[in-house]
Amino acid sequence: xxxxxxxxxxxxxxxxxxxxxxxxxxxxxxxxxxxxxxxxxxxxxxxxxxxxxxxxxxxxxxxxxxxxxxxxxxxxxxxxxxxxxxxxxxxxxxxxxxxxxxxxxxxxxxxxxxxxxxxxxxxxxxxxxxxxxxxxxxxxxxxxxxxxxxxxxxxxxxxxxxxxxxxxxxxxxxxxxxxxxxxxxxxxxxxxxxxxxxxxxxxxxxxxxxxxxxxxxxxxxxxxxxxxxxxxxxxxxxxxxxxxxxxxxxxxxxxxxxxxxxxxxxxxxxxxxxxxxxxxxxxxxxxxxxxxxxxxxxxxxxxxxxxxxxxxxxxxxxxxxxxxxxxxxxxxxxxxxxxxxxxxxxxxxxx
Ligand code: ADE
Numbered sequence: 463x464x465x466x467x468x469x470x471x472x473x474x475x476x477x478x479x480x481x482x483x484x485x486x487x488x489x490x491x492x493x494x495x496x497x498x499x500x501x502x503x504x505x506x507x508x509x510x511x512x513x514x515x516x517x518x519x520x521x522x523x524x525x526x527x528x529x530x531x532x533x534x535x536x537x538x539x540x541x542x543x544x545x546x547x548x549x550x551x552x553x554x555x556x557x558x559x560x561x562x563x564x565x566x567x568x569x570x571x572x573x574x575x576x577x578x579x580x581x582x583x584x585x586x587x588x589x590x591x592x593x594x595x596x597x598x599x600x601x602x603x604x605x606x607x608x609x610x611x612x613x614x615x616x617x618x619x620x621x622x623x624x625x626x627x628x629x630x631x632x633x634x635x636x637x638x639x640x641x642x643x644x645x646x647x648x649x650x651x652x653x654x655x656x657x658x659x660x661x662x663x664x665x666x667x668x669x670x671x672x673x674x675x676x677x678x679x680x681x682x683x684x685x686x687x688x689x690x691x692x693x694x695x696x697x698x699x700x701x702x703x704x705x706x707x708x709x710x711x712x713x714x715x716x717x718x719x720x721x722x723x724x725x726x727x728x729x730x731x732x733x734x735x736x737x738x739x740x741x742x743x744x745x746x747x748x749x750x751x752x753x754x755x756x757x758x759x760x761x762x763x764x765x766x767x768x769x770x771x772x773x774x775x776x777x778x779x780x781x782x783x784x785x786x787x788x789x790x791x792x793x794x795x796x797x798x799x800x801x802x803x804x805x806x807x808x809x810x811x812x813x
Contacts, residue, residue, distance in 0.1 A: 463631065467634070470668060470671050471637040474648070475640060475647055477667035478651075486500075494589060494594065499553075501584075501589060502549055503516050505546075505549065506549075507545075518540055530554075530558045539800065542805065547722060547804075551579075552581075556579050568589060568594075570590075575589065575590060583629075587645070592645065597638040601628055602649060604653055605648050607656055608651055608652045608656045609632060610683045611661070611672060611679075614679065615683070615684070618686060619684045621687075632648075651666070692765075692767055693769070694771070695729065695768055696772070697727040697770070698773050698775050699724075700728065700747070701725050701777065703779065704778070707795070708795065708812065709791070710791065712724075718765070724807050728743050733760075733771075733773060740757075752779055753778045754777055755776040756775075757774070757775050758774065772806070
C-alpha cells in the first residue's frame with residue numbers, strides 16, 4: 463500500500479488513547495452486550511443522538527436475557543425517533559437468537575455473528591473486534607471518508623465495488639494486536655477530526671500520511687454520486703375521535719414502518735380534494751358516518767427513499783359502531799402514549 467503502516471497505526475492509536483470521548487460502552491466494565499447494543503444504535507445515527515437511547519435501553523434491559531424477554535411493541539416504542547425501525551425489530555430477534563441458540567453468549571465466529579438478524583459485516587466486525595479482539599476491520603461512513611482521503615481514493619463510495627476495495631484496504635491497515643481500538647480510532651477520527659466539511663487537518667494524527675492532505679484534496683473527497691430521486695407520496699391523515707378515543711391502526715407486518723401504529727390514511731395523487739370526497743372516502747374506510755371538524759396544516763416528512771406530504775383531517779365519529787378489525791381499533795388517549803406510533807404522525811397536534 464506504499465505507506466508505513468506500523469507508524470500510521472502507532473500515531474492513530476496514540477491519538478485515540480488521549481483524545482477518545484468518554485462513552486458508556488467504552489467503560490472498562492462494558493461487556494459485549496453494551497458494545498453490541500451501542501453498535502446497533504449507532505448505525506446511521508450520531509453518538510449525540512444515540513446516547514440517550516443507549517442509556518434508556520441499558521436501564522430497562524441491563525442484559526441480553528432481559529432484552530430477549532421484551533415485547534416487540536415495547537422495543538419499538540423505546541426506539542421511536544431513531545428511525546430505521548427494522549434495526550429495533552432485528553435487535554430483539556438477535557437477542558432472542560443469542561439467548562436461545564448461542565447460550566446467551568455472542569457468537570465467536572464471523573459466520574455465526576452474520577447469522578444474527580440485523581447483523582451485517584459492519585456490526586459483526588465491530589463487536590468481534592471491540593469486545594473480543596478479533597482482527598476484523600469495520601467500514602462505516604466515517605471509515606469510508608477517512609480512507610478515501612488518506613489513500614486518495616476517488617471512486618464513488620455509493621458503489622459496492624468501492625466499498626469492497628476500501629474494506630480490503632481497511633483489513634490491510636488494521637492493527638491485529640489492537641483491532642478494537644484501531645477500529646474505534648478510525649471511526650472517532652472521522653467523527654471528530656476528519657469531518658465531512660472542513661476537516662481539522664492541523665489536528666490530525668494522520669496528516670503526515672494523508673495523500674489528499676499533501677495535495678490539498680481533502681475537501682473534494684470522498685466522492686459520492688447524487689442519491690436516486692425519492693418517491694413522492696401524498697396522503698390525508700384521518701384523526702378520528704370518539705369521546706376520548708382515537709381510531710388507530712397497525713401497519714402491515716412487512717415493508718416501510720412495519721407494525722408501527724398510525725392514524726388511518728388516504729393516499730391521493732394530488733391535493734386538494736373536496737371536503738365531501740375526503741369525508742366519503744374516510745367513511746368508506748371505517749364503515750360509519752363521520753363529521754369533519756378541521757383540516758390542516760400540511761406537513762412534510764422525509765424518509766431515506768420517500769418524501770411524504772400529508773394533511774391531517776380531524777373528524778368526529780358520531781356512531782358507537784366498532785371499526786372493522788382490518789381498519790384498526792379505538793384507543794384511549796392515555797393508552798396512545800404506550801403504542802409505537804411512527805414519527806411522521808407525532809407532528810400532528812391530535813391532543
Ligand atoms: N460509531 C459507531 N460505533 C462507533 C464507535 N465504537 N466509536 C466511534 N464512533 C462510532
